[in-house]
Amino acid sequence: xxxxxxxxxxxxxxxxxxxxxxxxxxxxxxxxxxxxNTMTSVTKVLSSTSQAxxxxxxxxxxxxxxxxxxxxxxxxxxxxxITIGDHTGGEVEELGRLxxxxxxxxxxDVDDDITCVPSSSDDMTIEYMVxx
Amino acid sequence: xxxxxxxxxxxxxxxxDPVNVTKVATLTKADSTNDLDQSSGxxxxxxxxxxxxxxxxxxxxxxxxGDNKAGKVYLINKSDDASxxxxxxxxxxxxxxxxxxxxxxxxxxxxxxSANIKVAATNWTSxxxxxxxxxxxxxxxxDFLTNA
Numbered sequence: 001x002x003x004x005x006x007x008x009x010x011x012x013x014x015x016x017x018x019x020x021x022x023x024x025x026x027x028x029x030x031x032x033x034x035x036x037n038t039m040t041s042v043t044k045v046l047s048s049t050s051q052a053x054x055x056x057x058x059x060x061x062x063x064x065x066x067x068x069x070x071x072x073x074x075x076x077x078x079x080x081x082i083t084i085g086d087h088t089g090g091e092v093e094e095l096g097r098l099x100x101x102x103x104x105x106x107x108x109d110v111d112d113d114i115t116c117v118p119s120s121s122d123d124m125t126i127e128y129m130v131x132x
Numbered sequence: 133x134x135x136x137x138x139x140x141x142x143x144x145x146x147x148x149d150p151v152n153v154t155k156v157a158t159l160t161k162a163d164s165t166n167d168l169d170q171s172s173g174x175x176x177x178x179x180x181x182x183x184x185x186x187x188x189x190x191x192x193x194x195x196x197x198g199d200n201k202a203g204k205v206y207l208i209n210k211s212d213d214a215s216x217x218x219x220x221x222x223x224x225x226x227x228x229x230x231x232x233x234x235x236x237x238x239x240x241x242x243x244x245x246s247a248n249i250k251v252a253a254t255n256w257t258s259x260x261x262x263x264x265x266x267x268x269x270x271x272x273x274x275d276f277l278t279n280a
Contacts, residue, residue, distance in 0.1 A: 004143035093225035096239025107228030
């Protein structure tokens with residue numbers, strides 16, 4: 001068992017009274033206080049606007065994982081559509097668009113692949129980590 | 133006005149060497165360097181049913197599906213019980229389970245009218261007690277949130 005912590009901080013002055021949130025969670029196996037013990041870290045360069053199978057369910061041996069995805073681009077026009085579902089061209093649901101400099105972090109039920117669609121056929125780098 | 137999100141992933145023993153990744157993002161509008169300028173604020177609700185609930189509604193009437201608009205969602209399960217989870221879905225697609233203390237931070241584009249974010253306290257029972265969750269939406273389009 002390993003101990004892995006994820007900490008998020010959000011600060012915003014959009015509203016008149018500013019918002020500040022900070023939380024830390026230990027990444028555990030499903031429903032336990034036992035830490036996850038597997039980590040995958042990948043950087044890919046995509047050169048097509050075709051849907052790419054980013055994280056396949058077969059790459060994870062559990063039914064509960066934590067996923068971090070990062071778009072390290074500094075060009076604000078370069079984003080990835082992040083989708084989840086059938087990577088073979090069937091129905092997929094778009095979670096959202098990861099714009100330049102954005103990241104996402106979420107639990108994944110490892111039931112369907114996580115896919116992405118680059119906004120440009122220029123070389124676009126995407127990074128991800130999976131904890132399970 | 134600016135909104136900043138910071139994520140740190142740290143472990144001293146999940147690999148042979150310590151892992152420490154910190155990412156800071158300033159939340160911007162789509163294809164822009166301009167800051168997001170609207171927020172739902174931080175909300176708290178208690179789930180006390182296994183029935184799936186719509187937490188954030190995609191706009192079916194005020195937006196055109198496929199609009200390129202930026203939005204970010206923060207959601208946390210504030211239960212102290214590590215076994216109690218909230219199943220998070222978008223439309224009919226399950227994303228994952230937030231166990232007690234877990235959070236997510238994801239972009240939400242509402243690219244189809246059914247892309248509601250839904251939650252269900254799947255293993256809640258009358259003896260487990262409420263499952264409190266907190267959430268916030270940061271966005272750019274005034275019609276992004278139909279249940280505001």
